[in-house]
Amino acid sequence: MAHFLFGPFLDNEFLRQSLYAGILVSAICAVAGTFVVLRGLAFAGDALAHGVVPGVAAAMLFGFSGVLGAAIGAGVMMSGVSVVTRRYRLSGDTAIGLLFVGMLALGVIIQSRSRSFAGDLTNILFGEVLGVSKSDLVWQFIALVAVCAIAWFCRRPFLLLSVDDGLTETSGFSVKKYHNIMLAMVALTVVASFQTVGTLLVLGLLIAPAATGALFARRIGTMMVVAAVVGIFSTYVGLLVSYHANVAAGASIVFCSVLVFTACAVVVEVQRWQAHRKDIHHDHDQPHMHGHVHVS
Amino acid sequence: MSARIEATGLAVGYGHRPIVEGLNFSLQPGELLVLIGTNGSGKSTLLKTLAGLVTAQKGNVNVLGAEPGTQHSLVGYLPQHPVSSHTLPLRVEDVVAMGRFAHLGLTRRARAEDHRIVQESMERTGAIAYKSRPLRDLSGGQQQRTHLAQVLARRADVLLLDEPTAGLDLLGRQAVAELVAQERARGVAVVMATHELSDADTADMVMLLAQRVVAQGSPTTALTDAALRECFGFTQPH
Numbered sequence: 411m412a413h414f415l416f417g418p419f420l421d422n423e424f425l426r427q428s429l430y431a432g433i434l435v436s437a438i439c440a441v442a443g444t445f446v447v448l449r450g451l452a453f454a455g456d457a458l459a460h461g462v463v464p465g466v467a468a469a470m471l472f473g474f475s476g477v478l479g480a481a482i483g484a485g486v487m488m489s490g491v492s493v494v495t496r497r498y499r500l501s502g503d504t505a506i507g508l509l510f511v512g513m514l515a516l517g518v519i520i521q522s523r524s525r526s527f528a529g530d531l532t533n534i535l536f537g538e539v540l541g542v543s544k545s546d547l548v549w550q551f552i553a554l555v556a557v558c559a560i561a562w563f564c565r566r567p568f569l570l571l572s573v574d575d576g577l578t579e580t581s582g583f584s585v586k587k588y589h590n591i592m593l594a595m596v597a598l599t600v601v602a603s604f605q606t607v608g609t610l611l612v613l614g615l616l617i618a619p620a621a622t623g624a625l626f627a628r629r630i631g632t633m634m635v636v637a638a639v640v641g642i643f644s645t646y647v648g649l650l651v652s653y654h655a656n657v658a659a660g661a662s663i664v665f666c667s668v669l670v671f672t673a674c675a676v677v678v679e680v681q682r683w684q685a686h687r688k689d690i691h692h693d694h695d696q697p698h699m700h701g702h703v704h705v706s
Numbered sequence: 707m708s709a710r711i712e713a714t715g716l717a718v719g720y721g722h723r724p725i726v727e728g729l730n731f732s733l734q735p736g737e738l739l740v741l742i743g744t745n746g747s748g749k750s751t752l753l754k755t756l757a758g759l760v761t762a763q764k765g766n767v768n769v770l771g772a773e774p775g776t777q778h779s780l781v782g783y784l785p786q787h788p789v790s791s792h793t794l795p796l797r798v799e800d801v802v803a804m805g806r807f808a809h810l811g812l813t814r815r816a817r818a819e820d821h822r823i824v825q826e827s828m829e830r831t832g833a834i835a836y837k838s839r840p841l842r843d844l845s846g847g848q849q850q851r852t853h854l855a856q857v858l859a860r861r862a863d864v865l866l867l868d869e870p871t872a873g874l875d876l877l878g879r880q881a882v883a884e885l886v887a888q889e890r891a892r893g894v895a896v897v898m899a900t901h902e903l904s905d906a907d908t909a910d911m912v913m914l915l916a917q918r919v920v921a922q923g924s925p926t927t928a929l930t931d932a933a934l935r936e937c938f939g940f941t942q943p944h
Contacts, residue, residue, distance in 0.1 A: 448794060566807045572794060573804070576785050580757050581808040582778035627795040628840045 418653040424540055428606075428649055431542040432663060434550040435603045435615060436641025441561050442599040443620035444634045445592055448572035453503055454491070454593060455616050457510040459600045459609045461487025463517030466534050466604070471524055477549060480604055484597035487513055492590070537608030537660040539649070546605055553602030560595045564588060569630065607660040614664030615641055622671045625678050640670050708771060709734055710864050710895035711756065715765030718748060718755040724763050725751050725917055733911075735863070735893040738886065740906040742899075742929075743915035743937060749899035750786055752915075753866045756897060757783040769864055779808040782862035784853055786869050786899075798844070798852045799837040802828055805859030827858040830885060846873040854885065865889060867898040871905060883908070903929060 419425050446455045465483025469476045487509055494505035521531050561568065567583035571592065575585045596616070603612045623636035648663030709732045716729040726748035733739050741749040754760040755767065758775015770777045782805070805827065806820045828834040831851040841849060850873045857865065867886075871879045879902070886896055887908065898905065906912045912928040914921040914937050921933035 563812070566804075566810065566812060570804060570807060573796075573801075574785065576754075576757070576759050576783070577804070579759055579775070580778060580781065580783045581804070582811070583807075624795055628797050628838075629795055629800065633795045 414654070415650065418650060422653075425649060425653065427542050427544070427547070428539045428659065429645065430547055431539065431550060431606045432645030432649065433642050434547065434554055435606045436619065436645055437638050438550070438554045438557050438599050438602055439612070439615040440619055440623075440634050440637035440641055441557050442596050443616040443637055444623065444630060445561070445568055445572065446596060446616050447620040447624055448630075449568075449589075449592065451592070451596065452613070452617055454506055455596050455600070456613045457491070457506045457513075458484055458487055458593070458597050459604070459612045460510055460517075461513045462600055462604060463534055463609055464513055464520055465517075466609075467517045467520040467524070467531075470534075471520060476605065477601060480601040481597075483513065483517075484601055488590070488593050488597060491593075533608070534604070535608050535610040536658060537604065537606050537611065539606045539659045539663070542606060550602050550606075553598055557595055557598055557602075560591065560598075564591055565630075568592060572630075607664060611660050611664040614667055615644075618664070618667035618671045619644070622667075622674050625671075625674050640667060644670060710737075711739075711767075711769050711897070713765065713767040716755070716762055716767050717764035718751045718760065719763050720751070720760065722763075726915055726919065727764065728919060729765070729913075731911065731913070731922070733895045733897065735895055736890045737910040738890055738896045738898065738908065739911045739913065740898050740900060740909040740925075741913050741915060742901070742903065742906060743920075747915040747917055747937075749915055750868050753783070753868050753897060753899055756864075757781065757866050759783075777864075779860070780863045781866065782857040782860035782864070783866045784857045784868055784870055786872070794842060796841050797838055798833050798841060798855075799824065799828065801841050801852050802833065802837075802855045802859050805856040808860060823861060824859050827855040830858060830888075831855040832881065847875065847878055850874055851878070851881075854882065858885070858889075863894055865894055865896045865898075867896065869899055869901065871900060871902060879905075903934075 419429055446452060462480035462483040465479035465481070465486075466476050467479075469479030490509045491502070491505050494508060517534070518531065521534070567578060567588040570578035570581055570583060571585065571588055578585050578588070599616065600609070600612055603615065607615055619637035619640035620633065622640045623633035627633035627636055644667035645663050648666045649659055651657065651666070652659035652662045711731070711733040713729050713731050717724040717727040718729070719725040725746075729752065731739065741752060743749050751760060755762050756769055756774050758769075758773070762774070767774060770780055803816070803820075803824050806816060806824060810816060810820065825834070828837055831854045833848070833851045833855045836844060836848060841852060844852065850870070854870060857867070865886075871882050874882065883905070886898065890896060900906070906925045906929060909925055911923065912921075912925050913919060914928055914933050916937045920937045921928040921930065
């Protein structure tokens with residue numbers, strides 16, 4: 411049993427490397443994903459993830475750094491959303507939707523010029539978690555430090571943005587400025603994560619662990635810690651399943667994180683149902699309590 | 707003593723469409739202005755304009771001698787429906803502590819004085835009783851008390867309250883009236899929008915709005931049967 415659980419990681423250097431990458435990506439996604447969930451930026455996050463596709467495709471075609479290409483793609487996506495929303499008075503999700511499909515289509519067009527079109531596109535969309543290099547790990551660690559620094563420095567405006575734009579503005583923090591900084595943090599997360607889980611699946615690690623944290627946590631910090639634990643657990647189990655069952659690693663990791671959320675949501679529902687039943691019994695046992703005036 | 711709020715020929719609204727025009731009033735320290743009117747009459751838009759969230763369309767307005775929205779740490783604003791997201795993992799004391807952010811800015815550490823103010827604000831509204839509970843688990847009335855405590859924690863010179871008694875029972879409404887009286891005694895100027903005519907009993911000035919100023923003055927001069935009939939279409943029992 412022990413060999414089944416730990417053997418693959420002890421015996422294979424490439425799998426250990428993948429686990430380290432998964433842990434780093436889980437930690438980055440836990441921090442950024444918490445604010446994505448609280449501010450309701452899932453669609454924007456998805457669009458940013460797809461916005462990097464043409465940049466990465468161009469990098470593959472012309473032979474420059476994939477990370478640089480992804481960063482350029484994310485930058486274009488963010489600027490585009492900002493311009494379309496401001497100049498044409500379209501709602502945020504319309505602007506995001508337009509650029510989302512536009513950038514994805516551009517990415518596929520650029521990639522179609524490549525000889526290994528299908529293979530490269532699969533790598534961009536689903537990642538290459540088993541092909542992570544040491545330099546990738548260094549870059550991901552730097553991204554983790556940067557994302558944590560942004561989240562710490564902007565913790566007050568980010569918290570206010572998670573509650574209400576009006577409260578943010580009347581507290582002296584510019585909604586536009588800190589919303590854009592938050593988007594930049596999400597973009598950095600996507601750029602740092604796409605090589606591991608791919609642009610299509612990075613949203614899963616951004617959303618599922620943070621949403622699991624939101625089910626239990628009473629504080630933002632706790633939500634981030636729960637999200638990181640769920641992400642790291644999903645990475646471990648996902649890689650293990652991938653190794654033993656010979657299935658796609660990135661997809662296994664993300665699917666596992668969604669399963670963890672589903673299981674936790676069921677547990678929370680059962681707890682609520684039990685608490686509700688307890689309240690009903692309590693009311694039946696102590697009927698005099700009905701006479702009390704509830705001062706809310 | 708200089709006026710806390712001054713408005714002359716003020717028009718408020720969204721885009722190019724004014725909702726209310728020709729607003730003229732001045733509020734001194736410790737004074738209470740109560741805004742009464744139907745839904746869509748311009749009460750909330752006027753409060754948002756004073757908070758700096760909506761730009762004035764015409765006329766002049768200043769809050770604490772400056773443009774609205776520039777004196778963040780000295781103006782407290784309670785919106786009509788404060789957000790209480792189901793996913794938000796925030797305890798009551800964390801929500802109230804957010805009221806100090808305007809003073810703390812981006813980097814200043816909260817000091818003992820900030821913690822004392824947060825604690826005191828929760829005690830004043832009764833939110834202290836459930837300070838460690840998550841906001842999402844509370845009733846509407848408890849959430850409203852929490853948001854009130856957050857506004858009080860700002861220690862502002864001007865309070866802009868949009869329906870602060872919404873969702874509160876009789877005791878809760880009396881508690882809000884007491885809080886407003888305490889703040890006024892401290893020299894705070896208060897502008898409060900409400901649907902409850904009884905909230906205007908202690909006001910220095912009442913403004914009856916129906917997309918225009920129907921009546922303005924002391925409670926006895928503004929809340930006449932004729933003005934109420936014109937505003938609401940019928941006379942409300944007072």
